[in-house]
Amino acid sequence: MQLKDFNYHLPPELIAQEPAHRRESARLMTLDRKSGEIGEGVVADIAEHFVAGDLLVINDTRVIPARLLGRKETGGKAEVFLVRRRDEAGQVWQCLIKCSKSPAPGSLIILSEGVTARIVERSEHDTWIVSFSPEEGFLDRLEMIGSMPLPPYIRRPANVIDGERYQTVFARERGAVAAPTAGLHFTESLLQKVRARGVDILPLTLHVGLGTFMPVRVKDLSEHRMHREYYRIPETTAKAITDRKKAGKRVIALGTTTTRALEHAAAEDGSLEAKEGEADIFIVPGYAFKTVDALITNFHLPESTLLMLVSAFAGRDRLFNAYAEAVRRKLRFFSYGDAMFIY
Numbered sequence: 001m002q003l004k005d006f007n008y009h010l011p012p013e014l015i016a017q018e019p020a021h022r023r024e025s026a027r028l029m030t031l032d033r034k035s036g037e038i039g040e041g042v043v044a045d046i047a048e049h050f051v052a053g054d055l056l057v058i059n060d061t062r063v064i065p066a067r068l069l070g071r072k073e074t075g076g077k078a079e080v081f082l083v084r085r086r087d088e089a090g091q092v093w094q095c096l097i098k099c100s101k102s103p104a105p106g107s108l109i110i111l112s113e114g115v116t117a118r119i120v121e122r123s124e125h126d127t128w129i130v131s132f133s134p135e136e137g138f139l140d141r142l143e144m145i146g147s148m149p150l151p152p153y154i155r156r157p158a159n160v161i162d163g164e165r166y167q168t169v170f171a172r173e174r175g176a177v178a179a180p181t182a183g184l185h186f187t188e189s190l191l192q193k194v195r196a197r198g199v200d201i202l203p204l205t206l207h208v209g210l211g212t213f214m215p216v217r218v219k220d221l222s223e224h225r226m227h228r229e230y231y232r233i234p235e236t237t238a239k240a241i242t243d244r245k246k247a248g249k250r251v252i253a254l255g256t257t258t259t260r261a262l263e264h265a266a267a268e269d270g271s272l273e274a275k276e277g278e279a280d281i282f283i284v285p286g287y288a289f290k291t292v293d294a295l296i297t298n299f300h301l302p303e304s305t306l307l308m309l310v311s312a313f314a315g316r317d318r319l320f321n322a323y324a325e326a327v328r329r330k331l332r333f334f335s336y337g338d339a340m341f342i343y
Contacts, residue, residue: 015154020185027042036321070109084228115134295340298333
């Protein structure tokens with residue numbers, strides 16, 4: 001398939017620059033992937049689309065304030081963007097570095113609150129391996145010195161509101177540099193409404209990484225290689241998914257990040273075992289989904305790997321028809337935008 005097959009026209013004014021007034025007040029488009037039927041409501045009523053026996057799988061990753069501002073020893077300004085943790089202690093990271101000249105291995109960037117960043121070596125995809133000091137408590141200091149890494153299409157600085165709203169209410173495991181945005185719509189009370197329908201809600205972890213920000217740079221999609229992202233599927237979640245698949249019940253993924261982790265780890269019959277590793281699955285139309293039966297997601301960027309995944313799930317033509325209708329109805333797009341339930 002070609003990259004151009006996943007382009008569409010989006011009026012710039014439909015790119016959400018702020019979150020909805022309340023998480024659950026976002027609009028919700030529904031799409032039947034068999035008939036192509038489109039419906040519309042609000043996220044607050046999403047529980048009505050669940051039935052007893054469903055399993056909702058969520059991503060409990062927590063966004064870290066990954067953008068750090070500092071200066072080089074020579075005095076020039078520098079920006080360090082954390083991409084992926086490379087050690088258990090959280091001291092060594094794969095990072096993007098923005099400064100006037102490419103940094104040299106061994107050079108130092110001075111941040112605030114007594115934190116420094118030592119450049120170790122060049123890594124893949126124009127990134128660097130960086131070691132942070134002090135060795136103990138860096139992740140805690142990060143909360144004080146870093147800023148929330150909003151996507152580049154949100155054309156304003158991060159603020160106090162983003163510190164809360166660009167984070168799901170069930171975020172637990174620190175390590176993502178972008179939010180699993182479909183989960184941003186959910187509140188504790190909305191999750192309780194879903195549970196009241198006889199639905200179990202269980203977590204996995206996938207730390208959203210550099211691939212979220214990087215455009216696809218090849219015309220022929222067979223040449224694209226996904227960035228690796230750490231994931232972990234707990235025993236309880238794996239067993240519940242396996243039981244649901246055997247019983248013919250639905251497994252509903254909250255977001256494309258959850259979907260990637262599940263499909264990367266699943267056996268051919270859709271069953272799973274508890275595991276952790278690095279997911280690099282690239283899902284495009286023609287892919288046969290093994291585990292996910294329904295998907296809650298946001299509206300995604302043209303020519304993005306997320307749009308390709310959702311096209312594979314819903315069918316490209318049906319999805320693009322739904323997107324055209326979303327534009328006509330002036331739904332809001334991308335991270336802070338409205339939601340879709342594809343069943």
